[in-house]
Amino acid sequence: MVSVGQISGAMGTYANTDPQVEELTCRKLGLEPDTASTQVIARDRHAEYIQTLALVGAALERFSTEIRNLQRTDVLEVEENFAKGQKGSSAMPHKRNPIRSERIGGLARVLRSYVVAALENCALWHERDISHSSVERMMLPDCSATLHFMLREMTEVVKGLGVYPDNMARNMNVYGGVVFSQRVLLALVESGISREDAYRIVQRNAHSAWNTDGGNFRANLEADAEVSGRLSPDQLADCFSTDLHQANLAVIWERLGI
Amino acid sequence: MVSVGQISGAMGTYANTDPQVEELTCRKLGLEPDTASTQVIARDRHAEYIQTLALVGAALERFSTEIRNLQRTDVLEVEENFAKGQKGSSAMPHKRNPIRSERIGGLARVLRSYVVAALENCALWHERDISHSSVERMMLPDCSATLHFMLREMTEVVKGLGVYPDNMARNMNVYGGVVFSQRVLLALVESGISREDAYRIVQRNAHSAWNTDGGNFRANLEADAEVSGRLSPDQLADCFSTDLHQANLAVIWERLGI
Amino acid sequence: MVSVGQISGAMGTYANTDPQVEELTCRKLGLEPDTASTQVIARDRHAEYIQTLALVGAALERFSTEIRNLQRTDVLEVEENFAKGQKGSSAMPHKRNPIRSERIGGLARVLRSYVVAALENCALWHERDISHSSVERMMLPDCSATLHFMLREMTEVVKGLGVYPDNMARNMNVYGGVVFSQRVLLALVESGISREDAYRIVQRNAHSAWNTDGGNFRANLEADAEVSGRLSPDQLADCFSTDLHQANLAVIWERLGI
């Protein structure tokens, strides 16, 4: 909790000011009186504040890294909004870069860097020297304003995000849907063979499809007697459906309180 | 909260495992199911854990820095326990160093350093690469064991701490008790002169005592007509009492729940 | 320079040991005498050492990040060696992860984290307290061994790296070679129109190819009267050649002393 106030005197002992002065003043300002202050409020509160900003920054970086990955030319499942009239890269007119997501990722580095300075500020000499002050004059406005900016940027990114479901489907089905291999593996195990055998069968068909022009995992499976003898066409088709991955979404929404 | 578990599959979608499996397993282990996992539990939980360790480390460093300052040859208000049979410094037999407090201060640096690595671990590619793993294999045991060691060391330091009230009194009364100057200032203001005038009077008497062999702030005040004309000997004596600084201790104890 | 030695006594004044003792001893050990030591060698030397390790770590991370990007399923221009008998991902048999490159990227985080602790170690009290010692006992072996391990890992990665030139060519020519758009732009400018006009022409043809099933930038240009009226088929073909990008390699090799 960082919303605390303190009027406890030069030693933190209320020697010349009644504690009630502190309480009344804090109440008017919507603050709690600091539980045990020295001449100043202990800097672990400020450190926890900066740590929280850095943690939010890392969460935003997590989203922005995902967007950067999905916006790659070779993936292109989402795309940051191309502002009206905006040119592409100066060198390559076709290229749209996820510049806001990259910016958010960069600024998360600044936030987490400052955590160390904030933690160094805690151990003041005799519980009160002024060494923390110069740090805080840079750190507190910089970190607060930076996270505010990052939140605004991310809001813009999400609001304007182009989403390309067709590319998602295309990428999922590359090389004949190798990403569905785990489901095939489990179906084979359920059909009564050992996991080792199932793994061997799936890996064989996956490897021959993988990274091969025209490679097709699903077609390989359909042509593999060890598979067709165990899984019906319907059972195999089920393995390549995304339905299972969406079946339990409600559980997650509920936990998140959405 | 870091005590969470997760069995949500390679995509975090419970595609092949019912969420109930996760719930039952977690319940048996005394864990909460993670609200929204991917293939892994998001690393912001781990980062918050390391941040908390670093914050506790900074709190211990705050105590240890105070002890280091108070154990200085020139201050000597407290002293870390000299173990039976322990020699002093190899070069200077009389010298007892606050080695445990210095050690605690050093290790606090290690803890806060790791915060940045912990925060960098959050943004995994496609919400799951393995880059965090090598960091965690070093960071999690090192930070956990280091803070545990620091807590044990600090417990030993506090249990065995030599405390020297006579030196505290001597240091407070150096140069005739200049540390009590604020109380004199306030007493003069209460006697009816302006703060500026009071400040000028106090500073004059403090400066002539300060850093002077035999300098005596209190004697200077007693001999200063501008003071003696305003404060009675009893009033002046009150200014040099520590009673006021202890009068409100109960308020602080109560807030701390002690 | 970190290879220095010091035998200058408890104050760094050579009060009880002649400087020649230091010089002779250092010479035997292949060290330089420290220019101006206190009781200890100043910790900025150790900090510079850790900074150098972290910088090398960042260089390795740069390579490893490139490999991780190039090994993505959707790119697959290089691939870390799949050890004989090694299984793929436990969930997805076809999947080969760049686990060593991810590991190197993770460990680079550990190295750079320690830089802050190393820098905090510099300002010892009275130029010699023992607070740096606990840090160094963790930091020096951990960082040295970690970088050594990273260098070995990276050597293994490079030695065993699968390189797929066909995929490189495929990726470069996706959507009819939009990556060559800059060269087309310059050719159009050289043909006598303004950069703005050229940019508009190129962007138009790039955008209609981009992210479109069967989109073909080069075919679009060939069919565009504004282009064919200015660039001959040979000139256009030249724009899609990689020769120009390799023409000046010798300059770079020479600068690198290779």
Next chain:
Amino acid sequence: MVSVGQISGAMGTYANTDPQVEELTCRKLGLEPDTASTQVIARDRHAEYIQTLALVGAALERFSTEIRNLQRTDVLEVEENFAKGQKGSSAMPHKRNPIRSERIGGLARVLRSYVVAALENCALWHERDISHSSVERMMLPDCSATLHFMLREMTEVVKGLGVYPDNMARNMNVYGGVVFSQRVLLALVESGISREDAYRIVQRNAHSAWNTDGGNFRANLEADAEVSGRLSPDQLADCFSTDLHQANLAVIWERLGI
């Protein structure tokens, strides 16, 4: 080396610009051409620059920490200049705080924090994303200007520093000069007894003087038969001289090139 320039094109291949353009331009600007650039100059150069600033900052912090320690009320061997008309602490008129040295110590924390962000900037995706840019817009001016300010502050501190040799002598001779105990130890060893015996004798006399009102190490030694039987009054007096500590100053000056 950070003074490099680069005009190597969007791929760093000089595909559309002859390397001579780079060389001529760099020469005019007093820069070296970067040995092997991508679209940008690799960020390890920027990281090394920030590391160097942080290392200089740590050196300044080393000086400033020494000054803060020496300016303590209980030590007072040096004192930052008290500007004409400057008031002391608002609460304690007599108190002069080393505010500039504390400020320098604080700002060193900011510099070293940024080192991690600078190192994180090195591993750009495909050797060129824009994530480093937002970091550098904050980091490069902030760090450069901060170190410049610190250097100016430290220059002012040193120029105006009050130095109190009498207090230095007083502090060295506290408790009858216990700081000279090592020299006594060595003199006893040279007189023919074992180091263990000498240590025991010195420690006995040091401990009974230490932290005792009126304690006097030197008087204790003079009254100790085990000492007086081995060291003549002149030999003992030599042990309490600072001459030995200044005898080899010229060696250090010479090494520093002063």
